[in-house]
Amino acid sequence: MTPKWGANWEDDLAGAPTRALGDPNIEAMSEKVRLDFESVFMFYLPRICEHCLNPSCVASCPSGAMYKREEDGIVLVDQDRCRGWRFCVSGCPYKKVYFNHRTGKAEKCTLCFPRIEAGLPTICSETCPGRLRYLGLMLYDANAVTAAAATPDSEDLYEAQLGVFLDPNDPVIAAEAERQGIPHDWIIAAQRSPTYALIVRHRVALPLHPEFRTMPMVWYVPPLSPVADVTAAAGYDEANPDDIFAAIDTLRIPVEYLANLFTAGRVAPVRDALRRLAMVRGVMRAHQLGISPNVDPSDVGLSEEDVEDLFRLLAIARYEDRYVVPPAHAENAGRLLAQHSTSGCSLDEEGGPGMGGGGPETQAVPGFHLRRQESADDSVAGRDERGRMHLRISDRPPSAPGPATLGGAE
Numbered sequence: 001m002t003p004k005w006g007a008n009w010e011d012d013l014a015g016a017p018t019r020a021l022g023d024p025n026i027e028a029m030s031e032k033v034r035l036d037f038e039s040v041f042m043f044y045l046p047r048i049c050e051h052c053l054n055p056s057c058v059a060s061c062p063s064g065a066m067y068k069r070e071e072d073g074i075v076l077v078d079q080d081r082c083r084g085w086r087f088c089v090s091g092c093p094y095k096k097v098y099f100n101h102r103t104g105k106a107e108k109c110t111l112c113f114p115r116i117e118a119g120l121p122t123i124c125s126e127t128c129p130g131r132l133r134y135l136g137l138m139l140y141d142a143n144a145v146t147a148a149a150a151t152p153d154s155e156d157l158y159e160a161q162l163g164v165f166l167d168p169n170d171p172v173i174a175a176e177a178e179r180q181g182i183p184h185d186w187i188i189a190a191q192r193s194p195t196y197a198l199i200v201r202h203r204v205a206l207p208l209h210p211e212f213r214t215m216p217m218v219w220y221v222p223p224l225s226p227v228a229d230v231t232a233a234a235g236y237d238e239a240n241p242d243d244i245f246a247a248i249d250t251l252r253i254p255v256e257y258l259a260n261l262f263t264a265g266r267v268a269p270v271r272d273a274l275r276r277l278a279m280v281r282g283v284m285r286a287h288q289l290g291i292s293p294n295v296d297p298s299d300v301g302l303s304e305e306d307v308e309d310l311f312r313l314l315a316i317a318r319y320e321d322r323y324v325v326p327p328a329h330a331e332n333a334g335r336l337l338a339q340h341s342t343s344g345c346s347l348d349e350e351g352g353p354g355m356g357g358g359g360p361e362t363q364a365v366p367g368f369h370l371r372r373q374e375s376a377d378d379s380v381a382g383r384d385e386r387g388r389m390h391l392r393i394s395d396r397p398p399s400a401p402g403p404a405t406l407g408g409a410e
Contacts, residue, residue: 025260041252043223045261046132048124049096049109050208051075053140053164053215054149057108060091065106071328073217074111082106093212119327131317136193136324137186138217139166139177149213155266157210164215165200168193189326194313195219202302202310204273206262221314222258222270224277225251275300280310 051068055075058066065081066088068074077088077097084104088097097108112122120126125133141164148160166173168190177187190196198205198221205219255274259267279300284307286293297307313321 025257043253045208045220046124047094047096047208048218049075049111050094050214050216050218051109051111052217053145053161054213056212056214057088057092057097060087061085062087066097069113072113072116074113074116075108076110076113077106077108079103079105093209093214094216116325117328119325121323121325125323131322134194134198134313134317134322136195136197137190137326138193138196138199139168139173139182139187139190140164141166145215149215154211154213154264157213158207158263158266158269161207161210161215162200162203165196167200168196183326183329186326186329189324192324194317194322194324197309197313202276202306203269204276204310206269206273208262209264210262211264220262221277222262222273223253224274224281225253272300276302276310277314280307280314283307284311284315 051074053073055066055068058068058075060066062085063081063083065078065083067076067078069076082105084099084106086099086106088106088108089099091097092108097106099105100107112120112124115122121135122133125135144164148157148164151157151160166177168174168177168187174187174191178184195205199219205221207216207219210216251274255267255270256265258270259265263269279295279297279302282295283293283297286295297303302310
């Protein structure tokens with residue numbers, strides 16, 4: 001094969017001179033972004049599976065192999081039920097589901113769920129040299145996910161998803177969560193969650209492409225270019241908050257580009273997040289120099305305590321502050337599975353493409369390797385004249401997949 005393009009082809013500006021103008025993120029602002037040496041910009045955007053609240057990979061899987069765990073919201077692939085249909089690969093708009101041609105199964109990020117169950121952070125988080133990843137528990141209203149995902153205007157999806165999250169510090173919500181079986185230590189962890197602080201309390205973290213309507217659960221703090229350098233080069237006073245905030249709209253990374261990435265084109269939330277980050281920088285710079293800051297955090301909706309909290313999280317966060325991962329409660333997994341045992345795949349009938357069955361009385365289906373061995377033993381139907389083995393999925397033609405239902409609590 002001679003590959004000409006791939007899902008990550010444009011990483012590190014590869015192919016940018018010929019393809020960057022077709023980037024949908026800059027399509028609406030192609031006149032503003034000039035791809036020459038003076039105005040070029042680049043920043044790294046680490047991407048993993050979003051473990052969405054409304055995952056399209058789960059909805060597109062005909063066999064029901066892709067599922068969202070009820071106990072913690074992690075999206076996984078049941079390797080025994082996967083039939084290699086690959087609808088999940090094309091159904092994920094973030095392109096984070098891959099097909100393993102050796103095993104004939106779909107694979108994806110598992111969020112290191114054995115470590116999460118033990119109360120440990122993911123490997124990618126713990127080994128990050130820049131300490132830029134945070135893990136925390138979020139409480140949300142599962143019944144509100146569908147309505148939020150169906151918000152008519154895509155620019156309102158960011159606020160709609162914020163409305164799904166619940167405040168763990170609210171005594172009423174905490175009491176109701178505990179009444180519904182969420183362990184007390186999980187509620188305490190939700191109150192200490194760094195992700196809740198960055199997403200809801202301070203609103204400096206934003207979702208990646210909310211217009212996909214999958215309700216992603218991996219959020220990003222947008223990059224803040226060197227604002228002080230920009231203002232100084234333009235002849236402005238870098239200590240003047242008005243000049244600092246005005247410079248945000250003239251950064252090397254255009255605010256409109258960030259809005260197309262994180263808020264479906266709505267500029268205001270991105271600008272507000274950058275203004276809060278600039279405010280933290282200005283206040284803490286004044287404290288380091290031993291002078292009184294000439295900026296007022298209330299101008300961007302922050303208090304002095306919020307500035308200190310953001311600085312603690314984003315600049316000098318300790319291990320236990322970046323990763324608040326309570327250990328799993330195995331007893332809850334069985335209870336939740338029993339409550340939702342009726343919400344199976346619509347193709348789980350005997351002989352259908354799913355071949356999964358709806359309950360304990362259904363006979364287990366052989367996995368891929370067992371099927372392969374059966375084909376190898378069958379010299380007539382299992383191999384062709386060239387000795388190649390065939391994977392027999394079903395004797396019946398596939399039927400149309402039915403609707404998927406989702407739910408859960410984190």
